Amino acid sequence: MKVGFVxxxxxxxxxxxxSEELIDLDNDLGRVEEKxxxxxxxxxxxxxxxxxxxxxxxxxxxxIFDVGEGKCDxxxxxxxxxxxxxxxxxxxxxxxxxxxxxxxxxDSELPLRRKxxxxxxxxxxxKDYKLGMELHxxxxxxxxxxWDARILDLFPDGTRVFGWTRCFExxxxxxxxxxxxxxxxxxxxxxxxxxxxxxxxxxxxARVYRGLYVDCDGxxxxxxxxxxxxxxxxxxxxx
Amino acid sequence: MTVFADLxxxxxxxxxxxxxxxxxxxxxxxxIADFACGHNAEKRSKxxxxxxxxxxxxGLRLIGEKNFLxxxxxxxxxxxxxxxxxxxxxxxxxxxxxxSQGFAVELLEMYxxxxxxxxxxxxxxxxxxxxxxxxSRIFDEIIKTGDEKKAxxxxxxxIAMNVYHFTGRPGRMYLSGGLxxxxxxxxxxxxxxxPLGRLVLIEGLREIWKRDNGQEES
Numbered sequence: 001m002k003v004g005f006v007x008x009x010x011x012x013x014x015x016x017x018x019s020e021e022l023i024d025l026d027n028d029l030g031r032v033e034e035k036x037x038x039x040x041x042x043x044x045x046x047x048x049x050x051x052x053x054x055x056x057x058x059x060x061x062x063x064i065f066d067v068g069e070g071k072c073d074x075x076x077x078x079x080x081x082x083x084x085x086x087x088x089x090x091x092x093x094x095x096x097x098x099x100x101x102x103x104x105x106x107d108s109e110l111p112l113r114r115k116x117x118x119x120x121x122x123x124x125x126x127k128d129y130k131l132g133m134e135l136h137x138x139x140x141x142x143x144x145x146x147w148d149a150r151i152l153d154l155f156p157d158g159t160r161v162f163g164w165t166r167c168f169e170x171x172x173x174x175x176x177x178x179x180x181x182x183x184x185x186x187x188x189x190x191x192x193x194x195x196x197x198x199x200x201x202x203x204x205x206a207r208v209y210r211g212l213y214v215d216c217d218g219x220x221x222x223x224x225x226x227x228x229x230x231x232x233x234x235x236x237x238x239x
Numbered sequence: 240m241t242v243f244a245d246l247x248x249x250x251x252x253x254x255x256x257x258x259x260x261x262x263x264x265x266x267x268x269x270x271i272a273d274f275a276c277g278h279n280a281e282k283r284s285k286x287x288x289x290x291x292x293x294x295x296x297x298g299l300r301l302i303g304e305k306n307f308l309x310x311x312x313x314x315x316x317x318x319x320x321x322x323x324x325x326x327x328x329x330x331x332x333x334x335x336x337x338x339s340q341g342f343a344v345e346l347l348e349m350y351x352x353x354x355x356x357x358x359x360x361x362x363x364x365x366x367x368x369x370x371x372x373x374x375s376r377i378f379d380e381i382i383k384t385g386d387e388k389k390a391x392x393x394x395x396x397x398i399a400m401n402v403y404h405f406t407g408r409p410g411r412m413y414l415s416g417g418l419x420x421x422x423x424x425x426x427x428x429x430x431x432x433x434p435l436g437r438l439v440l441i442e443g444l445r446e447i448w449k450r451d452n453g454q455e456e457s
Contacts, residue, residue, distance in 0.1 A: 210328050210329070212329070212330065223316065223318075223332040223333070224332075226289050226290060226291055226332060227291065227330055227331070227332050229289055230289050230291035230292050230295070230330055231330060233289070233292060234291075234292065234295060234327040234330075235327065
């Protein structure tokens with residue numbers, strides 16, 4: 001059975017479906033027909049649009065949709081839309097786990113793109129990694145998993161991961177304290193998808209920690225790329 | 240001879256034995272700069288430099304202060320850098336609505352036959368969130384009042400206020416770009432404005448080139 005999931009549903013629910021074909025609907029699943037313009041307002045974040053398009057294109061028999069504080073209101077309303085008007089079998093969850101399992105990947109020496117791959121894969125196939133810790137990260141990235149993963153290639157290896165992605169690895173997706181945890185001496189880029197309410201956190205954390213706040217609607221734009229490159233260069237993180 | 244160029248979307252600044260400010264569409268095809276920045280730099284130069292880095296370097300060269308905000312308003316975008324205690328702390332680059340930047344001002348001046356340097360600075364501008372909506376407000380005001388000059392002036396005030404808010408409502412800003420020559424725009428900014436002219440990015444390129452080559456440019 002094809003089972004889609006959205007956000008980070010509780011581990012015990014995910015385990016119930018571990019023998020099924022699990023599909024992360026938040027992720028880039030290749031080219032699918034895009035119907036979001038017919039049903040969603042333009043000011044919808046690109047991740048929510050992607051979930052919607054993936055769900056309609058792949059038609060999983062069941063969707064486990066985390067609608068708790070670890071996701072967002074747009075996600076909760078999208079869950080309603082898929083259930084009520086597209087007659088999908090949606091199981092709503094609210095992951096309020098507080099037993100953290102650590103942030104080994106976020107703090108490791110790995111390239112940033114690899115970190116995100118391992119963290120996202122961890123929800124379907126959890127593993128314990130023994131990774132060397134980056135003791136002196138040159139840069140930090142505070143973000144959710146980015147719609148356009150090319151942004152990750154702009155950062156040096158060992159870039160520390162903060163924000164919701166850190167909560168994700170820790171298994172505590174609605175832990176706001178952890179989501180706002182940043183190391184003040186690490187030059188950090190605070191990135192949010194345009195139209196996502198996490199922009200409120202990103203802008204203010206960037207202000208407090210002297211980081212770079214950027215938002216991007218879907219594809220990485222030339223100006224966002226140039227800002228990140230300049231910030232990392234001027235703060236000594238890249239040559 | 241090293242050729243430096245700031246190859247923007249509509250205007251280019253090319254410096255070799257002299258300084259040339261020319262429309263980008265009229266830059267001779269055989270000119271390939273040694274060192275360039277701008278939207279057309281990658282295909283028209285041997286080495287292109289990130290515009291924000293060029294802006295920083297230009298600011299450091301031209302501004303003799305440790306704390307400053309430097310804003311470059313281009314034909315299609317606005318970018319700024321902030322330095323505190325001589326260190327870079329912040330940057331921003333807004334190019335999502337080119338309709339409300341320098342090129343729109345040029346088009347309006349041409350179409351309505353007005354010179355912004357001769358217009359009175361209005362007390363209030365339009366809320367120019369989007370350039371196209373802003374321009375439609377100009378049309379509305381002209382239909383209502385017939386006063387083209389006042390309508391254009393209020394649009395420019397709106398653009399200036401956008402720049403002011405985008406850069407964090409500063410008390411003082413250094414201004415780079417062609418709008419340094421636009422009195423109305425500068426007076427529409429509700430803060431102290433120090434114009435640095437159109438060659439700030441070129442100055443930045445020169446600084447980077449000198450550092451990379453350990454010498455003065457020939």
